[in-house]
Amino acid sequence: MSNETSLNKTFFAGIWDNNPVLRLLLGMCPMLAVTAAVKPALTMGLSVIFVLLFSNIVVSLLRHQLKPHVRILMFTLTIATAVTIADLALKAYLPDMSAALGPYIPLIIVNCIIIGRAEACASKNGLVVSIIDALGMGAGFTLALCVLASIREVLATGKWFEMPVMPDAFVPWAGMGMPVGAFITLGLMLGLVAIINKKKA
Amino acid sequence: MSNSQPKNPILFFLQQSWLLMVSAILFGTLLASLNYAWSPKIKNNETNKFNALAGGLLTDATTFETALKSAPIDIGKGKTYDVQVKKALNRNGNLVGWAFVCEGSGFADKIKLVVGVDAAFEKMAGFGVLGSNETPGFGDKITIKPEDGGFFQPQFIGTPVAELTLSKIGNPEKIDSEIIAISGATVTSEAVVKTFNMFLLPIKEKMTEEGLLQ
Numbered sequence: 001m002s003n004e005t006s007l008n009k010t011f012f013a014g015i016w017d018n019n020p021v022l023r024l025l026l027g028m029c030p031m032l033a034v035t036a037a038v039k040p041a042l043t044m045g046l047s048v049i050f051v052l053l054f055s056n057i058v059v060s061l062l063r064h065q066l067k068p069h070v071r072i073l074m075f076t077l078t079i080a081t082a083v084t085i086a087d088l089a090l091k092a093y094l095p096d097m098s099a100a101l102g103p104y105i106p107l108i109i110v111n112c113i114i115i116g117r118a119e120a121c122a123s124k125n126g127l128v129v130s131i132i133d134a135l136g137m138g139a140g141f142t143l144a145l146c147v148l149a150s151i152r153e154v155l156a157t158g159k160w161f162e163m164p165v166m167p168d169a170f171v172p173w174a175g176m177g178m179p180v181g182a183f184i185t186l187g188l189m190l191g192l193v194a195i196i197n198k199k200k201a
Numbered sequence: 202m203s204n205s206q207p208k209n210p211i212l213f214f215l216q217q218s219w220l221l222m223v224s225a226i227l228f229g230t231l232l233a234s235l236n237y238a239w240s241p242k243i244k245n246n247e248t249n250k251f252n253a254l255a256g257g258l259l260t261d262a263t264t265f266e267t268a269l270k271s272a273p274i275d276i277g278k279g280k281t282y283d284v285q286v287k288k289a290l291n292r293n294g295n296l297v298g299w300a301f302v303c304e305g306s307g308f309a310d311k312i313k314l315v316v317g318v319d320a321a322f323e324k325m326a327g328f329g330v331l332g333s334n335e336t337p338g339f340g341d342k343i344t345i346k347p348e349d350g351g352f353f354q355p356q357f358i359g360t361p362v363a364e365l366t367l368s369k370i371g372n373p374e375k376i377d378s379e380i381i382a383i384s385g386a387t388v389t390s391e392a393v394v395k396t397f398n399m400f401l402l403p404i405k406e407k408m409t410e411e412g413l414l415q
Contacts, residue, residue: 065220073221081228085235092239095246102310102334174338 014136021144032182041149045142052134054082059122060130254329255300258317262289305396308388310334340389
């Protein structure tokens with residue numbers, strides 16, 4: 001297998017085969033909490049991509065120096081630094097979005113996707129593979145967040161990205177903007193992905 | 202300790218943890234630098250948000266100046282919340298009211314409010330929500346402004362600065378110390394009323410002590 005094919009495979013694994021949310025069931029907390037609308041979901045997704053990239057790059061570069069008993073501490077230190085940078089940047093340049101996302105940006109520190117990729121990929125692979133893995137996993141996470149947020153925002157408010165998309169006669173489903181809407185929609189999405197993969201297999 | 206480990210425990214500790222210590226110093230420096238660079242902008246954003254919310258409550262105000270830098274308010278369980286009271290001035294520099302930020306525990310998270318009070322500190326000018334994570338469709342109705350059809354916030358416009366009570370039934374249009382709760386969000390409504398009761402009168406007392414009120 002050529003190097004390019006291998007990198008493509010790594011990237012697209014994050015999008016579908018190993019999608020962190022829809023296949024690995026990681027990162028469920030932000031998936032349920034920040035998907036009432038597309039804007040916060042996209043901001044969360046981009047923040048996670050930044051943190052994943054930062055963490056994978058640092059861990060990959062230091063992988064030969066990492067001693068087994070301090071590696072988790074090192075991962076946590078790296079992730080916490082990246083999350084704090086993302087949090088400060090949002091507060092400085094997107095204050096409304098920072099307020100809307102509330103505690104969920106700082107909570108990226110405990111997102112299993114980030115530490116999972118540091119352990120499973122970046123600590124064992126070179127820089128290029130780690131970067132591609134971070135981009136693939138981050139894109140897969142962002143895509144899943146945006147799909148769930150799109151369904152919820154359209155049904156809860158009749159809008160998509162704050163733009164009206166439903167006819168005037170549409171009656172908004174308030175429940176879709178609430179946690180119950182997140183659980184039901186995510187359950188249906190997971191079921192759909194399982195059916196598609198069963199058919200493929 | 203195995204044979205491969207050096208006899209000097211300090212040397213052994215440094216061998217095992219140098220990377221962690223160096224990284225902590227580097228990352229700490231990076232964060233300190235970014236914080237130093239961005240903190241004026243973050244502070245400016247917070248001030249703008251406060252001014253926008255407080256300006257919406259005290260409509261004659263054009264500027265807000267710090268009047269009381271620190272007023273520690275007892276919020277129970279041995280904790281205090283430090284309030285900064287700002288005076289609202291109109292175009293001619295006359296006092297038109299007071300504004301401050303206070304905080305209470307809501308249903309899901311802390312509720313941060315901006316409160317406006319008239320110049321005599323006798324009547325409220327209303328409140329705005331600086332931050333809350335209350336339940337969408339229920340508790341988050343506290344964030345709906347009067348001009349957007351909210352029924353909870355208008356109850357605090359012209360309300361006397363006194364001990365407030367919460368009631369589940371009543372006429373929300375009647376302006377007095379009885380606040381009518383949001384249906385389905387009693388906990389959030391209680392939290393707002395409790396926050397007002399916790400802060401309003403103690404702040405008035407502190408301002409009187411400081412000679413800011415007659």
